[in-house]
Amino acid sequence: MKKWIFPFQLAIFFSLLTACEQTAQPGEQKPLLPPGISFIEAVGAQAGKTLIPYQKYKLDNGLTLLLHQDNSDPLVHVDVTYHVGSAREEPGKSGFAHFFEHMMFQGSEHVGDEQHFKIVTEAGGTMNGTTNSDRTNYFQTIPANQLEKILWLEADRMGFLLNAVTREKFEVQRETVKNERGQRIDNRPYGRLYERVSQALYPPEHPYSWPVIGYMEDLNRVNVNDLKAFFLRWYGPNNATLTIGGDINPEQTLALVAKYFAAIPSGPEVKMPEKPQITLDGDRYISMQDNVHLPLLYMTYPTVYVRHEDEAPLDLLSTILGGGKTSLLYKNLVKNQLAVQASVNHPCSELACTFNLLALPHPASGKSLADIEKIIRDTLLEFEQRGVEDDDLIKAKAQMEAGFIFGLQSVAGKVSQLAANQTFTGDANYITRDIARYAGVGKADVLRVYRRYIKDKHAVIMSIVPQGKPEAIAAADNFFPVKRNFAPASDTSAADLQLRQVSDSLDRSKIPVSGANKAVPLPKMWQQSLANGINMLGSQSLETPTTSLLLKIPAGHYFERKEKAGTAAILARMLNESTLKRSAEDMSKALQKLGSSVAISAGNHYLRININTLTKNLDATLALVDEKIRQPAFKASDFNRVKNNAIEQVINNKKDPGYLASTAYRQLLYGDNIAAIGSSGNEASLGSLALQDIKTFYQEHLKPFNAQLIIVSDRSKAQLMASLQYLENWQGKGAELALSLPLPETKTGVIYLVHKDNAPQSAIRIGKRALKLDITGEYYQSTLMNFPLGGAFNSRINLNLREDKGYTYGARSGFRGDKLSGSFTASAQVRGDVTDKSIIELVREIQTYARQGITADELAFMRNAINQKDALKYETPRAKLAFLAQILEHDLSPDFVRQREKIVSAITADDINALAKKHLKLKEMVMVVVGNSHKLKPELEALGYQVIPYEI
Template structure:
């Protein structure tokens, strides 16, 4: 009888599964509903007959919709010899399809005022856009068209342009960046050559050079079917209407080949494996990586908590043994693969040490692990980490894009298993101290690891190390059974797909309702209620920042003071304070910019009172100990030296110096110079705090699940803050006059990329005058993805991964700047094209079509402006700090609608002085110098002091 019942149950279950697979109508797989007081992402999960998985998350907080399409294919599905396909295809998916013209995808979304992008990791590729809700159907039409109608639009020219763009991206973001090769080297020693995580997601250049357009088409036909994809629609939507649209646009797309779950053997290292790599860096770095388990393995949560216990916060052993002891500048530990971890897991330690080389970092790491094995993990550490994880999950839910990301991740990592926020939190809450120690001893203590040692080239230390030979290909191309017999089948429809959907009436943005209160000491409090999550965020802006003293010798003092504010207080050591704050899952951080010092506070509402007690301690009772100062000063100075190896940082600093002048505080970096930081003392920090941390020059913005009547009494402690009667200096511009356009060349020996900055000192900020109009004028030239500059240098020429132009301004004039990194061999050509585009734009002006595009894009973006607490706070802070009317956005929109082609084109003539600009180039002088001279500009050799 039992056997009969079991067989009957199996038959029923198989019948249900077949019904889900073979159903002629969409099947509801799961439904999660919101309950009052519960942290939840409500959703419906459907499966279309062609296998497409659909999630719908309904949230009417803001009039926006987010669409995210995830294909369960990443670099792990590539074959040896052909790495980089998944990422390459991410680029090709933006190049048009049968019914969407070349570059039109970006243009349509930007016309809507929306945002969009795509990303690739080992395990998946995703494409997403956030748009005003009236563009929901348009966004689904766009995504469906490239899922079902892409291949006929793929041409050899597009293929070659994007191949060049991807290679530029690798040069700009990997090869030419300090420590950029770290992950690639680590993968090639941690994983065997036949493991799908062996090669980098962006691919090896030799593999990229090898492949052809037909290979790319085969990759699409094999992996980009609807049965290997999910669509998440989140936001101000109606689920029934969403399903109708999804069925209409995606339902007829034919199923692709069946996709089996990938299975690989766990990584087992036969011994410790070492790789040494000489890089253009100042500070040595050691990364130690242990092979562990994939995401959602039973031990995954315990390993994540272990990483935080060991390497996060001022109570961790990594902080105590490396940072506080001044053995290293940075030290961290974490569990997880940065680029997808469906098939394997990693536990990482990273230590950035000082250049003296006096400490045996590997030996100290072993001693640290032995110490942890003996001391174990205590209850408070577990409370700290779990509270921080809970707050982190909440912060990930602040936007519809964040919630959609949770759902799409569950699709490719969990398949049809149910996922909920509650279960996600529970898998961490269930972890015990015993679990943490068990996984430590099972996967870390005494186990073999991959060691990547990156050291400064051309040093004494370098001569004693044998460098690893970089891998150039993922292997020899073999017979690829997966790609045999593939055919491209287009959908057959009963409607005209070439007709772009009609766009409904634009929704009115939900502008935050702002309350305002000035305290007796002059501090101005602004706030707005945001009920979506039980979280409260506070943002202080203290006027002054780096320019407060108007003294170049003291540059960096504001930033150094902010760092010291994060250290010990009168009643707490650094470790004690961090322990109390972390147990609440709260954060308090200080930072400084040119014009302001900032304080940011975030906490769960239930912990607000306790967090404010700690804020009072931190704000009013800093200790400024000599021990803390010595450590922070050393870390800051070494960090500044390290930045000298970053081409982009060098270009930015040189550009500021040339525009504002060598003797201007406005030209000085906020973090300071090596000389200025070394000259400062703890007395300087105390002086800056005493003089400039004052309520009458401070504004506070509160955003969160709290009313005005609730928050104001809780802020009464701020009334104790004593006024300092601050007199800020009147910083005046004394910028050098640019008599003619010249090139300033900074040599970066053997660099394969060049960083370019072009511009001049333009305008101060205003919200309704020439500065505002200048930003509108610049939009078609350099202010969006489809700008003339980006279409030329990236999409047509393949010189760069991206270029942008923009105006920035404060109370004083800020620069007009064009910024990009380009292939070294194209440096002179890129400069020539930049000036060619500016010349054409200044003489002929924008077209009426470009003006219409700019107006629609800038105006429609209002719907997306106020979604998250951070966006709301930024909007209110702008009003507070710039003393703007609360309806300034409405005023700008009215002005925008009235702007004419004649007025903006006249501005282009006035504000693009081609003969009086600065050109900064950081590149290999030996390779680019002579060709730059042929452009006709004077070429000056330049060094950043």
């Protein structure tokens, strides 16, 4: 089913939001504006209407400014969206927009190399950037007092970037992009699926025919001046929307925007792109062999474009056909174990949408990809005969309503919605039209779009099959993309560029000085213990009419027997199947009609039940959850399907280098112990499970005593307790956990090498067993010690391997722990040809830090970064839920946050250095490498290490 993300979701609560302070009503005098800024419109809250209040302004240079005031938390979210993505690139020059996402973080004329991340992190903020086919956005969430600093940073890279774009930076980031492609596409199972399908679906000149990340051949032939020319064409203020939301003073914010952005010159004129209709003259069959376990069939039909009048009914059609357990494809493929997975979605972009159907056949079914294709086509005919039912409309609209509300619980969510609507429609308030078009979908509309875009229409049919099994494809390839003609290396010179110079008297070399952080109040909490042993901790949050609950039952992975590993995980899946009252499909339908979600999973210590619902549907949702937990049917047919799919998933995971590395590393750290096996189990342990094992585990462990229930809701404690009275009828105490995790006799100082065929990258783990989790003790202090080594983007490890060497897309280190054990791990996924060099650098960074310790600048950076994050910790119900869960699990006083602040402020360089010497001893660490062992073994042995082949 389509994931409902802004701006295409439904809500009913925004009429509750108050208007911005500066909203101008008809006839009211508008506020005085700084020179160079014009008022466009103000949208305030209106009874009975759904909207996000905002003010809209335009700068003389074309920059659009949106302000949204929300004083509920002392933080601000800043988003700069440029209306440029891979769709604005030219054939032969792919990947430029994504490449600039990287370059925009590499410093600008007044911001030093790697300083953008450092400044934001030190300010207590978070940041990132994303690129898709149609837009690039850069965003930061920061304490409210840091707003001017962020506007200074964003303005500097908008107006002063190119002088800082050097050939050296260009070359390093080109390698980083290659690493990103290797990690996310080339070294991942099915990673090239969308790239291959797009080549077949779109004409070669269509901008969606190439991947957003680009072809590496294109990036290899261009030079730094090609990138600069692309920036000059598309990154002017007239092609950007600056959206600022949160705890702001609109008048002061306008002055700051004028100060930093008004003098930046406009770029060339930008027009909205055309949206050509894509049609196919016949079914196009394509295929590829990949390093996968399960074959895959993917069918894609071209449809419309985003916000087309037919988008909404096509979305609903995708839900009926492949949206979870109530869908037709689930019934015809997954329920009867013909497929491990089957789904349908209808993603939309600015120029085109696609209707996609996907299935992975179950090996035991004996069904080929050709068989699967026929079943899918028969399912389409079944829909045509079945038609659209009343429940289809009810479910979809309820999910949209809930998804929209939950997606906008943060300032970032509201800002992102405003920015997207403004960028693609010119109307930041487009939400009202979105709501109307989805609410207006009827049964006839869904049937109409089926007949227009799917019935008897042509598709691209992609087969991905395991290496060496070309005969397994659905049909012989009948489409072959035009061979790309790679031009010679570019000769674009600096003289070809038409630079734009900013002319003003502002001294932009000075970083704005921020005032003191606003006080961040801790969430107000209430606590209650029930007679049956459930401990409850809750907090009221009035921002949205929602309730989120987390129920943690001590029945996790560590309660299992080693030979039955995966029992808790299978139990979690079985609790999502049939109950004694209704089928899994009926249960799913009931939850969907409420717009509620219930996710059940198993961790090491707890079985976790996450519940999210609109508060008006809380009681009905809790009744369904109670039925799931206390009345599971444990049908043999459900168990066999769940178990078999879990086994196939474990086998399929072995094609992923990260999974292989983590699995081998865990085994080496814990030896012959339940902790050495992942919570999902392995082939042997899952294969040994019988339904009675699941029933016995459920009967012994799924009890309320010592369970923890954490709640964040707009309801009061008294109201919630009335809804939770039914829990008193649940009785019982589960078996106590009796587990010790002794250190195994694993040989250290050697490299354990796991083979992966034709791996373009290598996954590396270096680490050891370490401290158990504590909240204010040595474990916490050790996480502070690690921060400059590998705990931030600007850490030594990441700057070395990613920014200086271009070996990886990202490298890190950190401590992890629980009540029984802990570990320290340094990790990276690197280019295969620099595996040995990467290990040298990782070892050098760890040893140097242990020997020489932290610098004064690093200590100050760590203190500021950690202690200024408070505003971000409790904003959303989800964040509050995690905070309360930590308090309840570890029996903390809420002021542990203040204790941590004192620790961060008081810890000295000597304290840090002593911890580094104690915990960063290379001779105690194991090393795991996953890659092409035939090539890597001699290279690693040349480093002086004993290399031990290791099998998973």
